[in-house]
Amino acid sequence: MSTPTHIRNFCIIAHIDHGKSTLADRMLQGTGVMHERNAREQTLDNMDLERERGITIKASAVSVEHEYKGETYELNFIDTPGHVDFHYEVSRALAACEGAVLVVDATQGVEAQTVANLYKAVDANLELIPVINKIDLPSAQPEERAMQVEEVLGLDAADCIMTSAKTGVGVAELLDAICARFPEPQGNPDAPLQALIFDAIYDDYRGVVVYFRMMNGRMKKGDRILMMGAQRTYQVTELGKFRPEMTPTTEAFEAGDVGYMVAAIKTLEDVNIGDTITLDTARCDEPLPGYEEPAPMVYCDFYPSGDTQFDELRDAIARLHVNDASYTYEPTNSEALGSGFRCGFLGMLHMDIIQERLEREGNVSIVQTAPTVTYEIKIVGKGGDTEVIQITNPAELPDMSKVKDIREPIVAAEIITPTSSIGDIMKLCEQRRGVYKSQKFLADDRQILEYDLPLAEIIYDFFDKLKSITSGYGTMDYHVTGFNSDNLVKMDVLVNGNPVEALSLIVHRSKAEFRGRHLLKRLKEQIDRHLFEIPLQAAIGGKIIARETIKSVGKNVTAKCYGGDVSRKRKLLEKQKKGKERMKKVGSVDIPQEAFMSVLDTGE
Numbered sequence: 285m286s287t288p289t290h291i292r293n294f295c296i297i298a299h300i301d302h303g304k305s306t307l308a309d310r311m312l313q314g315t316g317v318m319h320e321r322n323a324r325e326q327t328l329d330n331m332d333l334e335r336e337r338g339i340t341i342k343a344s345a346v347s348v349e350h351e352y353k354g355e356t357y358e359l360n361f362i363d364t365p366g367h368v369d370f371h372y373e374v375s376r377a378l379a380a381c382e383g384a385v386l387v388v389d390a391t392q393g394v395e396a397q398t399v400a401n402l403y404k405a406v407d408a409n410l411e412l413i414p415v416i417n418k419i420d421l422p423s424a425q426p427e428e429r430a431m432q433v434e435e436v437l438g439l440d441a442a443d444c445i446m447t448s449a450k451t452g453v454g455v456a457e458l459l460d461a462i463c464a465r466f467p468e469p470q471g472n473p474d475a476p477l478q479a480l481i482f483d484a485i486y487d488d489y490r491g492v493v494v495y496f497r498m499m500n501g502r503m504k505k506g507d508r509i510l511m512m513g514a515q516r517t518y519q520v521t522e523l524g525k526f527r528p529e530m531t532p533t534t535e536a537f538e539a540g541d542v543g544y545m546v547a548a549i550k551t552l553e554d555v556n557i558g559d560t561i562t563l564d565t566a567r568c569d570e571p572l573p574g575y576e577e578p579a580p581m582v583y584c585d586f587y588p589s590g591d592t593q594f595d596e597l598r599d600a601i602a603r604l605h606v607n608d609a610s611y612t613y614e615p616t617n618s619e620a621l622g623s624g625f626r627c628g629f630l631g632m633l634h635m636d637i638i639q640e641r642l643e644r645e646g647n648v649s650i651v652q653t654a655p656t657v658t659y660e661i662k663i664v665g666k667g668g669d670t671e672v673i674q675i676t677n678p679a680e681l682p683d684m685s686k687v688k689d690i691r692e693p694i695v696a697a698e699i700i701t702p703t704s705s706i707g708d709i710m711k712l713c714e715q716r717r718g719v720y721k722s723q724k725f726l727a728d729d730r731q732i733l734e735y736d737l738p739l740a741e742i743i744y745d746f747f748d749k750l751k752s753i754t755s756g757y758g759t760m761d762y763h764v765t766g767f768n769s770d771n772l773v774k775m776d777v778l779v780n781g782n783p784v785e786a787l788s789l790i791v792h793r794s795k796a797e798f799r800g801r802h803l804l805k806r807l808k809e810q811i812d813r814h815l816f817e818i819p820l821q822a823a824i825g826g827k828i829i830a831r832e833t834i835k836s837v838g839k840n841v842t843a844k845c846y847g848g849d850v851s852r853k854r855k856l857l858e859k860q861k862k863g864k865e866r867m868k869k870v871g872s873v874d875i876p877q878e879a880f881m882s883v884l885d886t887g888e
């Protein structure tokens with residue numbers, strides 16, 4: 285393997301869509317790993333879902349060689365996601381690197397996640413190279429953006445490298461700067477082995493494939509290794525590099541190297557991202573610091589639907605968890621919906637992605653319930669003592685006579701918006717029970733607004749609202765700071781007289797009636813007419829606050845096609861069949877998947 289003086293480990297960070305993945309691809313071409321002709325677009329976004337959505341979900345690693353001043357350097361780089369839900373992936377990537385390339389779109393400038401990711405890199409003590417990308421675009425303002433990088437981020441404007449990931453301009457200069465400016469990895473190859481697990485995937489044939497960064501010592505094929513957290517030993521059967529496909533090597537890995545390892549690991553729990561690998565025979569004293577466990581913010585239930593059995597869903601969830609340990613799951617049982625899993629996610633996009641990956645990669649069909657946040661509940665125990673419990677499901681709320689206080693998670697939000705939208709954004713924040721903190725002028729007629737907001741008020745549609753108010757220019761970053769009590773109540777929803785726990789939610793009292801009425805309207809649209817009339821009711825503590833009725837329908841649903849149009853009739857039947865695959869029966873009423881998501885539309 286290369287000597288540490290000629291290794292550079294770095295990651296690429298940026299606000300979403302500023303061009304990280306495209307730039308990473310260009311760098312692969314620039315180092316001759318891929319030829320332009322046969323380059324598949326976005327090589328590193330290798331999940332189908334990533335290509336379809338045009339976003340990076342998982343960090344991915346690649347090793348390339350680059351000639352600089354007549355010498356060969358090995359560059360190990362990790363592409364990271366930009367969306368706020370995937371900050372956790374970014375932090376993980378940073379811990380395996382000495383440097384970070386910070387990409388800023390020359391047409392957009394510094395955005396909310398540019399700032400957030402920069403802070404993370406600085407906290408991790410990484411050297412930074414700022415890059416102004418997309419300079420080929422007519423609206424690009426590279427010099428102004430470089431000045432903004434200096435003024436807002438405190439990095440030297442003169443250090444910025446101007447690139448176009450589209451045309452390749454500046455990419456060679458960037459590769460040279462990486463060799464020249466990023467420090468070589470520290471670490472002692474003669475010390476006991478310490479390797480950091482920064483990612484893993486499950487392969488049906490080879491078991492868990494572990495992605496790791498060597499911090500100290502050496503590792504080679506045949507070594508008996510110990511996973512320090514799990515306290516399990518394994519024999520390494522394959523070591524390799526990402527070029528960008530996994531490519532086995534027979535050489536030993538040394539401090540500074542990045543690669544993957546196969547060791548016939550079939551027990552998923554034995555591999556924990558952030559854990560330290562050492563040699564079984566010459567163990568290191570201490571594991572590496574590892575990662576801070578990310579706290580899930582949003583919870584929902586997954587139930588098997590259609591042909592999927594509970595066991596199949598459990599296996600799919602456990603397997604995907606190896607690759608993304610940031611979601612949590614535990615079995616749950618609902619009277620109405622049967623056996624399923626209560627799962628926790630880092631945000632709404634994360635939840636969507638996991639659900640879609642489970643269906644695609646795990647081949648299961650899922651009915652998902654409405655997402656909610658965690659609540660802290662102060663309850664009065666037996667002898668009058670108070671106790672605080674956390675619930676992740678409104679259905680778990682204890683009897684209200686015992687509840688002293690309901691507290692909800694609060695986030696500190698940083699919103700970057702054009703000055704022209706500032707009034708409307710403030711109105712939106714106030715409507716969402718936000719508390720104003722500060723306002724700062726940024727540059728080129730934009731402002732940074734800081735608000736404390738209840739998480740429950742922003743997870744659903746806040747981001748869409750922000751985008752539409754600012755014609756797409758507003759961006760936001762946030763992190764949870766704590767819990768606050770407020771006038772919160774639980775709202776139950778009854779379908780045909782049966783309370784459906786999966787539809788109940790905790791809302792602010794001042795909004796309960798409005799939300800209840802709106803939710804029932806949406807449910808009425810989503811639930812098909814049955815042979816009988818279905819009353820829908822929203823209630824707080826037994827008191828009905830809103831009601832709607834779904835009228836009954838005759839037996840033949842196709843009757844409304846007036847007999848004539850055969851293709852339309854067929855389409856309607858097909859639609860019904862498809863809908864049924866993702867349906868849950870509550871009492872005698874079929875509730876489709878969409879109905880469980882009705883709460884996402886707050887109507888505000």
Ligand SMILES: Nc1nc2c(ncn2[C@@H]2O[C@H](COP(=O)(O)OP(=O)(O)OP(=O)(O)O)[C@@H](O)[C@H]2O)c(=O)[nH]1
Nearest residue numbers: 300301302303304305306339340366418448449450
């Ligand atoms: N004109 C132009 N377009 C670019 C350039 N770099 C990237 N793009 C385009 O910008 C869009 C976003 O690029 P990505 O590479 O997916 O951005 P990203 O930062 O990886 O996005 P996430 O991974 O989702 O955070 C794509 O449509 C790219 O084709 C560039 O230098 N010039």
